[in-house]
Amino acid sequence: MNAGTATVDAAVVVVGGGTAGAIVASRIAERGDRSVVLLEAGPDFGSPEETPPILRYGGYSEGRVTTRDYSWKWDTVLTAEGGTPYTLHSGKVIGGGSSVNGQVWLRGLADDFDDNWAGRGATEWTWEQVAPWYAATEADQDFPAHGDHGPVAVSRVAPGNWHPLHAGFVDMCLAKGFPLCPDFNADGATGVGPQPFNNVDGVRLSSAFTHLSAVRGRPTVRVVGDHEVVRILFDHDRAVGVVARGPSGHEVIVRAEQEVVLAAGALGTPWLLLRSGVGPAGQLRRHGLPVVADLPGVGRSLREHPQVCVRWRARPGQNLDQTSARAPVALRWTAPGSTLRDDMKLSIAAFEDGGGTGIQASVFLMQALSAGSVTLAPEGPDARPVVDLAFLDHPEDLRRMREAVRLTVDLVESSAELRPVIGERVDPDDDEMARDAALDAWLRRKIQGTFHPSSTCAIGSPDAPGTVVNQEGEVRGVHGLRVVDASVMPDSVRANLNATVAMMAERFASAITG
Ligand SMILES: Cc1cc2nc3c(=O)[nH]c(=O)nc-3n(C[C@H](O)[C@H](O)[C@H](O)COP(=O)(O)OP(=O)(O)OC[C@H]3O[C@@H](n4cnc5c(N)ncnc54)[C@H](O)[C@@H]3O)c2cc1C
DSSP, X not given: OOSSSEEEEEEEEEEOOSHHHHHHHHHHHHHOSSOEEEEOSSOOOOSGGGSOHHHHBTTSOHHHHHTTTTBOOEEOBOBTTBOSOOEEOOBOSTTGGGGTSOOBOOOOOHHIIIIXXXXXXXXTOOHHHHHHHHHHHEEESSOGGGOBSSSEEEXXXXXXXXXXXXXXXXXXXXXXXXXXXXXXXXXXXXXEEEOOBSEETTEEOOHHHHTGGGTTXXXXXXXXXXXXXEEEEEETTEEEEEEEEOTTSOEEEEEEEEEEEEOSHHHHHHHHHHHTTEEOHHHHHHTTOOOSEEOTTTTOSBBOOOEEEEEEEEOXXXXXXXXXXXXXXXXXXXXXXXXXXXXXXXXXXXXXXTTEEEEEEEEEESXXXXXXXXXXXXXXXXXXOEEEOOTTOSHHHHHHHHHHHHXXXXXXXXXXXXXXXXXXXXXXXXXXXXXXXXXXXXXXXHOBOOSOOBOTTOBOOTTSTTOOXXXXXXXXTSBSEEEXXXXXXXXXXXXXXXXXXXXHHHHXXXXXXX
């Protein structure tokens, strides 16, 4: 867009071209009966061919991708005690998280929707209602019954191509009595098996490639990269457009004749709502912001998937090449004593640090009960918000992680299958393992996230205080404003988030286009 104060009109303005935003904008453009402008804060590279290899090919490690300029690099408060500083990455590039992520394509569990989401008032998001939308999104090359016409191809690494470390991990889990699970996206899937990936022939299937590529060049769609939306414009209680800031600092007003659709991610969307006067009235007033809508739930109930790594040195002479540093297989299991089925995930991979080569088991809590928050920073609405993850706040989260770490250590160290590879344990040490209090202190120091924030603008029943949007994603108390990204999940799902965000975006797009 041109420098100066330009004004652009469109029927629909979509803010954020990530997993959800790129899908929704593409579906509107595909329908062709209204114009859509997609505003993305990060760069837009156009075609897959023009996209830098580090984004185009999914084999690059996440660490390499996110240390570039393609991440927002959010500072966070990790635990009440502080914890090890943790930068929460989220994609700042067309395709958003789907352009930088690990490409695990895992559906949520039926219980996530039927018990948890429906129980929070999202009664139109039961498993029966969401399963067809997962299917519409996917073309599963191994299990076509899941869906074989969707834009996102899904496949698994065949057992013959597993590194011996991963084959040993699977054998270890089977020997300990966990069931073999060839298809993690099947209803009720549990046990050990290959993770599904949205990567085919090495190409990362981001929503920029799977959806946006098909509509680029159509007269009804305009994709604008390097423009950060800084404010939603309201006429009384109706959203009528946005103000975006371009690369040279110039501002552009983009007017929306029908609606503004927010897809800035689970941190970006609540921040933008708060900056625009939609959120808890007390917080807005403290910052001198006019209250457009008093919605106490904006920024509340932030969920993540906390993880810790248990680490061992590798025995000398192991061939721990690049494939051993990935996680093509995983174990989906229930923490000892937990009432939440399959609330844990475990995977194994090689790592390198100053001490040499090692093996790490990543222990993921896939349904945390602790709730964090996104609030405006003391410096003011335009400063990065305070992201408080509140990890391990809930005693049951701490207990499940403690028990899961103990079980992981026992599993790995008593395993005949991994004995040739695994050497001395370096983290946690035996003293830390010996007592609950010491292990809890270790957990609080070592807990990290998984880059899966959600639920900061939740769908819910109208009378629940935390509810921000209705079941179609429309923001309560205002008109012409919808949220379609990971923010609206009533709670997290017991799976990596991307497949669920894409499924929801397909469904929201259908609601928008009618
Ligand atoms: C490093 C990494 C690894 C991950 N690995 C996996 C994985 O293997 N499997 C999985 O399922 N999930 C994974 N995830 C998570 C998954 O990618 C995200 O949950 C998903 O992409 C979220 O989609 P979204 O549409 O809600 O937000 P995003 O995809 O984050 O999209 C938000 C978009 O909005 C833009 N934006 C934000 N604010 C503004 C603004 N004010 N103006 C304009 N644009 C704005 C952002 O730049 C971004 O492009 C990973 C995430 C990361 C970061």
